[in-house]
Amino acid sequence: MSFCTRYCEATYRFPGKTIAKALLAAAFVMAGILQLTAPEPFLAITPDWVVWPQTVIRVTGLLEILGASALYVPRLRRAAGLALAAYAICVFPANIKHAMDSAAEASAFPGWWYHGPRLALQPIIVWWALWCSGVIDWPFHGRRNHPTDWSRPSRQAQTQRLDPLDARAVFRSREILIHNRMNPDTTMLSVNAVVMMIKG
Known part of the structure; x- marks a missing residue:
């Protein structure tokens, strides 16, 4: 891909993806910082079968920050998206444990009003990481651009080199x-x- 093509694609990139990538990166950075500075809440929801949980939480917190930063490095963006998506899948058991522990205690806070949407959000986070990093285009790859929509390139512009x-x-x-x-x-x-x- 020529430099001009990369320049044009960066100029006419769908702005929604730029915003979504910034939100995703910010969320992972904040989560990573919390895991490094205040790991106690994360230790409480870590399943018992995890070996060396405190070390795992600190290492994964550092990896979250690195992965979020790599989203802004073109050569690493796809790998970062795959890694963040895999991480979101791997922490799903901790989310389930958190929800089950909360359900076991009638007075636990937060309740299912939080855990229900949170569990449903996890697959969206997986898709979000893959879409923001360019690994997948679904479900927007089939949309046709309006003639006056200058925020996204036409299919002809996308394929032109x-x-x-x-x-x-x-x-x-x-x-x-x-x-x-x-x-x-x-x-x-x-x-x-x-x-x-x-x-x-």
Whole structure:
């Protein structure tokens, strides 16, 4: 993939994914910090079969922070998404134990009003990590863009690839248009010159 293609994809990325990735990263960072600084609540919900629970909680807290940070490293983003999704699956037994312990105590807080939605949210977190990292596109890959929707690239734009010569021409056109933005008379001539550069 050429540099120009990566630039265009980053420029016209669906903004909802950017927001969702930021929220996911923030949630994992906060959870990781809590596991490092105040592990007691996490120890209480850790299943008995987990070996060295305190060490596991601290290590996983550090991994959560690293995974959230790796979402913003292009080369590591997909691996980070897979790792965070796998982590969300692995901690599901702890969520179940927390819910069952709460159900065993009538006066336990929080009750099922929290645990029910929390357990239902876990599969969404798995999907969320995979979608934000680009591992999957479901369910949005089949949506067609509105002609006036400039926030997402069209399917043709997504599949188009530019060779290095075209990339230089596109960036040259950007420089020309910025230079001539105050002079409408020369803008059309500049555009025509760039088109000839690409076709030639």
